[in-house]
Amino acid sequence: MSLPSPQSPSRRRRLLGCGLALLGGVAALPANAADKAAADFGWTTRLVGEAHQLRGDSPFAAGLGLTNFGRDRYRLEQELRGRAGPVSLLLTATESGQEGAKPNGRFVANEAYADFSLGGERFTIGKKVLSADVAYAFRPIDVLQRESRLQLVPPQLEGIPMLSWDNFSTDGAWSLVLANPGHQRRGAAREDGSVALKLYRRVASADFHGVLRNSNRYGLELGAAASVVPSDALELHASLLTQRRGERRLPLADNASIMNLLNAERALVTETVAAPRKALLGGTWTTAEGVSLLGELWWDATAPAAADWQRLARQAAQRAALAGLPGVPAAAVAGATAASTRMFDQGNLARRGLFTRLAWSEPGGGWTASADLLNSLDDGGWILTTALAWQGERLRLDAGLRRYGGRTDSAYRLLPEPAAAFVGLSLAY
Numbered sequence: 001m002s003l004p005s006p007q008s009p010s011r012r013r014r015l016l017g018c019g020l021a022l023l024g025g026v027a028a029l030p031a032n033a034a035d036k037a038a039a040d041f042g043w044t045t046r047l048v049g050e051a052h053q054l055r056g057d058s059p060f061a062a063g064l065g066l067t068n069f070g071r072d073r074y075r076l077e078q079e080l081r082g083r084a085g086p087v088s089l090l091l092t093a094t095e096s097g098q099e100g101a102k103p104n105g106r107f108v109a110n111e112a113y114a115d116f117s118l119g120g121e122r123f124t125i126g127k128k129v130l131s132a133d134v135a136y137a138f139r140p141i142d143v144l145q146r147e148s149r150l151q152l153v154p155p156q157l158e159g160i161p162m163l164s165w166d167n168f169s170t171d172g173a174w175s176l177v178l179a180n181p182g183h184q185r186r187g188a189a190r191e192d193g194s195v196a197l198k199l200y201r202r203v204a205s206a207d208f209h210g211v212l213r214n215s216n217r218y219g220l221e222l223g224a225a226a227s228v229v230p231s232d233a234l235e236l237h238a239s240l241l242t243q244r245r246g247e248r249r250l251p252l253a254d255n256a257s258i259m260n261l262l263n264a265e266r267a268l269v270t271e272t273v274a275a276p277r278k279a280l281l282g283g284t285w286t287t288a289e290g291v292s293l294l295g296e297l298w299w300d301a302t303a304p305a306a307a308d309w310q311r312l313a314r315q316a317a318q319r320a321a322l323a324g325l326p327g328v329p330a331a332a333v334a335g336a337t338a339a340s341t342r343m344f345d346q347g348n349l350a351r352r353g354l355f356t357r358l359a360w361s362e363p364g365g366g367w368t369a370s371a372d373l374l375n376s377l378d379d380g381g382w383i384l385t386t387a388l389a390w391q392g393e394r395l396r397l398d399a400g401l402r403r404y405g406g407r408t409d410s411a412y413r414l415l416p417e418p419a420a421a422f423v424g425l426s427l428a429y
Contacts, residue, residue, distance in 0.1 A: 041082030041089075046426040048075045048153050058416040059316035062323055063337030069416040073098035079156065086114045088128075092156055111159045115166075122166045127159040130177065132198065132211060133239055134227040137355040137374065138298045138348055140241035140278035141223030143213045144179055146190040148347040150374065150383070152402055153422045160190060172201040185216045189247075192217050205229045219244025236283040246276035246302040249343055251312040261319055262332040267339035276301035282355075294357040303351040304343070306379035310409045312343055341416065349411040350376035365391060374412075381410030398424035 054070030064070060075096045082089060090111035097103035113126025131147050133139035138149060147157060164177040175198045180186070183193035194215035201208045206228040213221040223241035230236065249268050252260055260266050282296035316337060323333045354377055359370040372385040387400035401421045406413040 039082065039084035041080060041084075043429040044077075044079040044081070044426055045429075046075075046077040046079065046424065048077075048422065048424045050074070050153060051421045052417055053419050055416050055418045059313050059320065059414070060337050060341055060416050062320050063334045063339075063341065064416055066334055066338035067341055067416070068098060069341070071099040071101075075153075075155065077155065086116050088113055088115075090156065090159075094155065108156075108158055110156050113159070113162075122168070124162070124164045124166060127161050129157045129159040130162065130179070131157065132209065132225075134207065134209065134225045134237040135239050135280050135282055135296060135298075136294060136357070137296050138278075138280055138300065138350075138353060140239045140280055140298070140300075141209065141211050141225050143211055143221050143223060143241070144177065144190070144194070144196055146188075146347065150372075150385075152385075152400075152420055153398075153424060171203070172199075174199050189215075189217055218246060233286055234283065235286075237280075238282070239278075239280045241278040243276050243278075243302075246273040247271065248273060248302045248304055249346055250304060250308050251315050251340060251343065254311060254314070256315070258322065261315060262322070262328070262336050264332075264335040264339040267336045268343055273302055278302070290361040290363050292357075292359045292361075294355075294359070296353075296355045298350075298353045298355075300348050300351055300353070303346070303348050303378075304411070305351055306410070309379055309411045309414060312340060313409050313414055316340060344411070344415060350374065350378065350381075352377035376406065376411060379407060379410035381406030381412030381414075383412055394428045396424075396426045396428075398422070398426075 050073050052070050052072055054064060058064065060069075073096065075094060078093045080089065080091045088111060089109070092108050092110055094106045094108070095103055096106070109127060111126075111128055113124055113128040115122065115124050117123070130144040131139075131142055132144065133142045136149070139147065144160060145157065148154075160179050161181065162177055162179045163181060164175045166175045167173060177196045177198060178194075179196060180191060180193045183191060185192050192215045194213055196211060196213035199208075199210035206226060209225040211221070211223045215221075221241060221243045223239070225237070225239035227235060227237040248271055250271050251268060252266065278298070278300050280296055280298035282294065284292055284294045286292040319333050319337050319340075322328045323330060354375040355372070357370060357372045359368065361368045368389045368391070370385075370387050372383075372387075374383040376382065382405055383402065384405075385400060385402040387398065389396065389398045399422065401419065403419045404412045404415045404417065408414075
C-alpha cells in the first residue's frame with residue numbers, strides 16, 4: 001500500500017527515447033501485409049475518485065498512519081492507444097493524489113511493441129501485456145503478467161519487456177516467449193527473467209490453453225486451462241497450475257522475540273512452498289434478457305492459511321500491548337505494525353475461494369449493473385462489491401461500493417478498511 005516513487009523528468013525522457021528508438025529500428029524490419037495499414041490512434045481521459053474508511057477497531061491502528069489505508073484518493077489519466085504499421089502503443093500519463101500527501105505524476109509506456117516477419121517467421125519485440133487464463137476472479141495459469149484480480153478501480157495493466165516467436169493457424173497458435181531478457185530474480189515475480197511456451201487450440205466449441213514456464217524463482221511451472229460452450233446460455237471453464245516451488249508472505253512465528261516483533265524489516269517472512277498447485281472450476285449462465293450468473297471455486301496452495309491470518313492478528317495485538325511500556329519506542333511499534341499490513345498486498349488472500357457474480361446488461365448497450373460476492377472458505381471472510389455503469393458513444397460513467405466482512409480473524413475482516421466507494425468518468429476522443 002505504498003505510494004509510487006516518482007521518476008525524474010530526465011530519466012522518463014531517457015526511457016521514452018530508448019523505447020522509441022528501439023521501436024523505430026524494429027519498424028524498419030519487414031512487416032506483414034496486414035500490418036501496413038494507416039496509423040490509428042485514440043485518446044481517452046479518465047478520472048477516478050475513491051472514498052476510503054478506516055475500521056475503528058482495527059488491531060493495526062498503531063501503524064495505520066504510515067500506510068495508505070483509509071485515505072481518500074483520486075487519479076486523472078490521459079491515455080493514448082493505437083497502432084501505426086507494425087507498432088502498437090499504449091501510453092498513460094497519470095496524476096494521482098491522496099489525502100495527506102502531495103500529488104504525484106507518472107508517465108508509463110504500458111505497451112510499446114512491434115510485430116514483424118523475418119525469414120518467413122513472425123516475431124514480437126517490446127513491452128506487452130501477457131495476461132492469460134479463462135477464469136475471471138482468480139487466474140492460475142497467468143504466470144507471466146501475474147495480474148492482481150478484483151482490484152477496486154485498477155489502472156491500466158503495465159506490460160512486460162519481451163521477445164516472442166509466434167505461430168498462428170486457423171485453429172491454434174503457439175508462442176515462445178523470452179520475458180524480461182537479461183533479468184534474473186528481481187523484486188516481484190513478474191519482473192523475473194523467464195522463458196515460457198504458450199499454446200492455444202480450438203476444437204469445436206472448446207478452447208484449450210497451455211503454458212510451460214521456467215524461472216529461477218519458481219523453477220518449472222506447467223499449466224492448462226479450458227473453456228467450453230455447450231449451449232448459447234452456458235459456458236464452463238477450468239484451470240490448473242503446478243509449480244516446482246512457490247512463495248507466500250507470512251507473519252513471524254508465534255515465539256518471535258520482542259526485538260523481532262518491533263523490527264519493521266522482519267515483520268513478515270517469505271516462505272518457500274514445495275510443489276504447490278492452483279486449480280479453478282467455473283461457469284457462466286446467460287439469458288437473452290442480459291442477465292448473467294458467474295460462479296467460480298478455487299484452491300491456491302500459495303495463499304496464506306486461516307492460521308496465518310490469526311497469527312497476524314495476535315502479533316498486532318502484542319505490538320499494541322508493548323506501546324507505552326518503558327524503553328519501547330512508539331515509532332518502532334508503529335513501523336513494525338505498518339510493515340505487517342503488507343501481508344494484504346498479496347494478489348490472492350483466499351486459499352479456498354468461492355466467487356459469484358450476478359450481472360445485468362441493457363440489451364443494445366447503455367446501462368450495466370453487477371453484484372460480486374467473494375467468500376474465503378478457509379477463514380470465513382467475504383467481500384461484497386456492487387457497481388453500476390453507463391456507456392455512451394464516447395462517455396462512460398461508473399460508480400460502486402465495496403464492503404469487507406466475515407469472522408473477526410479472517411483476512412477480509414482484518415483489513416483496516418470496512419468499506420470503500422468509487423466513481424469514475426472516462427471520455428474517449
